Amino acid sequence: MSLSPEKIEQAHELLWALRSGQASAEQLQRLEQMVCEEPDVRTLYVRYMHLCADLFWNSKSREAVEDESAEETATSFPSFFCPGLERLSPLDDPPQTGDAPVVVLDLATSVAESSRRFSPGVLFFSYAVAIAVLLGGLAAGWIWQISPSQEFVRDLAGYPPRQSNDGQRAHIVGRVTGMLDCEWSDTATSASEGTRIPLGRRIALSSGLLELTYESGAKILLQGPCQYQVDASDGGYLARGRLTAVVETKCNAEGSDLDAASDVRREGGSFASRPTVTQAFVIRTPTAVVTDLGTEFGVEVDENGSSRAHVFRGRAEVRCRDDVSGSTRTDLNENESVRIELAKNSRVQVSREPLSLAQFTRQMPKWRPIPLHNTGFGLKEGNRDPHWQFVARSDQPRFDPQPAVVAKVDSRYRLPNDPGRSQWISFDGLLPNDVVFTARTTFEMTGLSTKKAVLWGRYLVDDHIRAIRLNGRSVEWQPDREEGVFYRYRVFKITKGFVDGVNTLELDILNGDYSAAQPGSQSYMALRVELDGSALEEWNRGPVETTP
Amino acid sequence: MGECDDRANTAxxxxxxxFAALFGRHARQIYAYILTxxxxWADAEDVFQETSSILWQKFEEFELGTNFRAWACKIAYFRALWFWQRQKKLDVPFSEEFFQIVAAESLAQREALEEQHRALADCVQRLPERDRSLIDRCYVGGTTIRQAAVELNRTPDAAYKSLKRIHRELFDCVDMILRSRSES
Known part of the structure; x- marks a missing residue:
């Protein structure tokens, strides 16, 4: 290998970062570059990855030989992988409650385990034997008109599934399908979009929104601050905070099925241990159990554990947490709410009460256009522009704001006015040179995020823009250096400085040609601006208020 | 059940x-190929699952006596590409060119990689017991580094650093063995 020691070190650093799941985008880019450009790094990459894969097989062989105490009939296969290598967080903690573990009788493993007392190499042979045995079974299955499913073939292939830490298979129940501004109150529970969520996974947000989509198709939207645990394949435990759930299943239209599901749950059995009843979705809280009987509902839990539930669409059933008899069952229809709280005598109290729906975010916020106004849009020359005005000029400290008027195009401007897009505006004819005029427009941001917003602008000006401000704060942009060019648009972009409610955008226009302006001379001053922008819908970022 | 059915079942x-014999012999290599x-790990797991399934489904198309590993790796390659095509663009760590280069390199190095595999077993045996325990906990026990660290009375950070060092030592050890073999 002709690589320098430094290059080898660098390559190993990058490879470890990749293997441990800690590689940054820059590191990945660097690694790709090195692999593509340097044959020796390419070889190193392939050898390193094969080494990691081989480590498993070697370790597995040793385990098979050494672990004499293991039961002969294995019900799970030891991990194929090293989940810890790429997941330093306890996000992959084993399930603590909820669904019964998925137990798959893995005959391939049985054979492998029973062969452990021979030699490590026997393990691989044992896979082949196991596969052969199972293929024999498969052939028998055909005799009995059983078609081989992919699942069966997978097990047959001796494929060792990932497992959780208690020796059971990790049961993936969903994925993170959306995130927005997530901050974690417990960083050990952090996740990224696309993260697969195993049973038992906790999510602790201090702020932000996280959308989790269950394998069943149910979606929940967690609103930080909140603490949630996926303790079942068809629901979860909300310890604190707020969520909305949308349960779209094929049985939604079949009320009887859902009622039946609900009845099964009320029998007191484990929710998750009834895998055949997966249509109803259940959110548990410290005080309540909310069972979906329809399509969309919201639940919130305050610091005392008091819970509130609201049905947006469809129906839901709400019970007190420890109510086996079902005496506290409350059926909620569309737009109905209920509150379940611990009273002073430690008894649970149920009351119907209206809920402030604005508290719930029902879907991941979408980008919405900001209502902005181009100069002279839809107007005729000479018309006043209701959305723009001139509010200041440097030579008159007590200047009274003047409405902007659509100006006639000067021949020097070249580009004609376009009422369907934008037009030149001014407020008078000839104006003194070397004076700065301030044009202003306002726009409304209510209901839109001020942190996730972007505004693009482009302008033509006679003569120069000296400053652009949003809500009094200067915006960085590339000022024009050319003189007498009135047909080339200049652009600016604003991503910060937005405020809730009314926002003010101002442009300072210097009238006069720098080089030619004479003291006391006059010339035309005009401005033409086109704006476009969008912002995310705002959502409620506040915590659940504690019940007094 | 007729004679024809018997023959069909026997066949x-x-x-x-x-299939069992071939897959059993090459499963490790196929998995390692996918990992490149x-x-x-989790994604490689998915792709390996899918590939295993497809290999069996398509096994009728495989001509006995030809190279099973090459055939399987070809299917694994397309399965891996298909996996990346399903991902969001931002989630794909490397370009398609990278995957092509790496796939070709894996196949070109297959004999050296087999030697590496054999040497690795020796190198793991040479590890101090403490390091071997960590590797075993992580690769076999299915625990996270954090949990492995607790069980081994080490801090997660120390365990993480140790794993990094162990991987490097193993790589160097394998390298040394392969060199000495080629020189002798």
């Missing part, structure tokens, strides 16, 4: 035996 049973294309 399918034989085919199954053949899909570096994350």
């Amino acid at each position: 399918s049973g034989q085919r199954g035996d053949e 294309l899909v570096p994350h």
Whole structure:
């Protein structure tokens, strides 16, 4: 290998970062570059990855030989992988409650385990034997008109599934399908979009929104601050905070099925241990159990554990947490709410009460256009522009704001006015040179995020823009250096400085040609601006208020 | 059940035996090949699952006596590419060119990689017991580094650093063995 020691070190650093799941985008880019450009790094990459894969097989062989105490009939296969290598967080903690573990009788493993007392190499042979045995079974299955499913073939292939830490298979129940501004109150529970969520996974947000989509198709939207645990394949435990759930299943239209599901749950059995009843979705809280009987509902839990539930669409059933008899069952229809709280005598109290729906975010916020106004849009020359005005000029400290008027195009401007897009505006004819005029427009941001917003602008000006401000704060942009060019648009972009409610955008226009302006001379001053922008819908970022 | 059915079942049973033998012999190599294309364990797991399934489904198309590993790796390659195509663009760590280069390199290095595999077993045996325990906990026990660290009375950070060092030592050890073999 002709690589320098430094290059080898660098390559190993990058490879470890990749293997441990800690590689940054820059590191990945660097690694790709090195692999593509340097044959020796390419070889190193392939050898390193094969080494990691081989480590498993070697370790597995040793385990098979050494672990004499293991039961002969294995019900799970030891991990194929090293989940810890790429997941330093306890996000992959084993399930603590909820669904019964998925137990798959893995005959391939049985054979492998029973062969452990021979030699490590026997393990691989044992896979082949196991596969052969199972293929024999498969052939028998055909005799009995059983078609081989992919699942069966997978097990047959001796494929060792990932497992959780208690020796059971990790049961993936969903994925993170959306995130927005997530901050974690417990960083050990952090996740990224696309993260697969195993049973038992906790999510602790201090702020932000996280959308989790269950394998069943149910979606929940967690609103930080909140603490949630996926303790079942068809629901979860909300310890604190707020969520909305949308349960779209094929049985939604079949009320009887859902009622039946609900009845099964009320029998007191484990929710998750009834895998055949997966249509109803259940959110548990410290005080309540909310069972979906329809399509969309919201639940919130305050610091005392008091819970509130609201049905947006469809129906839901709400019970007190420890109510086996079902005496506290409350059926909620569309737009109905209920509150379940611990009273002073430690008894649970149920009351119907209206809920402030604005508290719930029902879907991941979408980008919405900001209502902005181009100069002279839809107007005729000479018309006043209701959305723009001139509010200041440097030579008159007590200047009274003047409405902007659509100006006639000067021949020097070249580009004609376009009422369907934008037009030149001014407020008078000839104006003194070397004076700065301030044009202003306002726009409304209510209901839109001020942190996730972007505004693009482009302008033509006679003569120069000296400053652009949003809500009094200067915006960085590339000022024009050319003189007498009135047909080339200049652009600016604003991503910060937005405020809730009314926002003010101002442009300072210097009238006069720098080089030619004479003291006391006059010339035309005009401005033409086109704006476009969008912002995310705002959502409620506040915590659940504690019940007094 | 007729004679024809018997013959058919016998034939399918034989085919199954053949698949079992070939897959058992090459499963490790196929998995390692996939890991070079899909570096994350969980993703590689998915691709390996899918590939195993497809190999069996398509086994009728495989001509006995030809190179099973090459055939399987070809299917694994396309399965890996398909996996990346399903991902959001931002989630794909490398370009398609990268995958092509790496796939070709894996196949070109297959004999050296087999030697590496054999040497690795020796190198793991040479590790101090403490390091071997950590590797075993992580690769076999299915625990996270954090948990492995607790069980071994070490801090997660120390365990993480140790794993990094162990991987490097193993790589160097394998390198040394292969060099000495080629020189002798």
